[in-house]
Amino acid sequence: MGRPRTPLLDRERITTTALALVDEKGDFSVPQIARRLGAQTGSVYHHVDGREGIVELLRERVSEGIDAGTLDPDRPWDESLAAWARSYRAAFAAHPRAIPLLMTSPVRAPRVLDQYERAVTLLLGVGFDLADVMPVIIALENMVLGSALDLAAPEAMWELPDETTTPRLAEALDAAPGGRADRAFELALAAFLAHARAML
Missing domain, CATH: 1.10.10 (Arc Repressor Mutant, subunit A)
Structure with missing residues (x-):
């Protein structure tokens, strides 16, 4: 043949x-x-390069969905970081099962490292202490990736057998508007950014 x-x-x-x-x-x-x-x-x-090489190829592929251009030093840093967080979340929400795999192996992919370089440069450029930069980025990632997993969960995450055993929970669930994951993410993002501003 x-x-x-x-x-x-x-x-x-x-x-x-x-x-x-x-x-x-x-x-x-x-x-x-x-x-x-x-x-x-x-x-x-x-x-x-073996399994580890494939993991890095996966990291690059999933991360292609992140708009690195959002990390723009010419716009307010908090707007840039928020836009990056939303783009990051959307990229990983498209492949939620990849999150545990990618988050438990070291990052080596050059295109992904370049995004971190941009984020570090942005934060240093506006005056964050060098020692605070990675904790800020990691905290943001933890929130983003947790929310990306949340997007893959059912909209109704609490199933109550009846309303008598947990009446306040039942009331709170009834009162909650739709779009649970999106609303929770925006609340967490706003709180994160408020704390980051205070760090400056």
């Missing part, structure tokens, strides 16, 4: 297949990727 005109394996196909597995199952393995692509497991390793 001659060689196929379209290669079975390349980094793009491997990344797409790994992300599909993560979206379905919450994880992936190199043999699973190879099976889906109709290739040998060993052939996958010719294109990527």
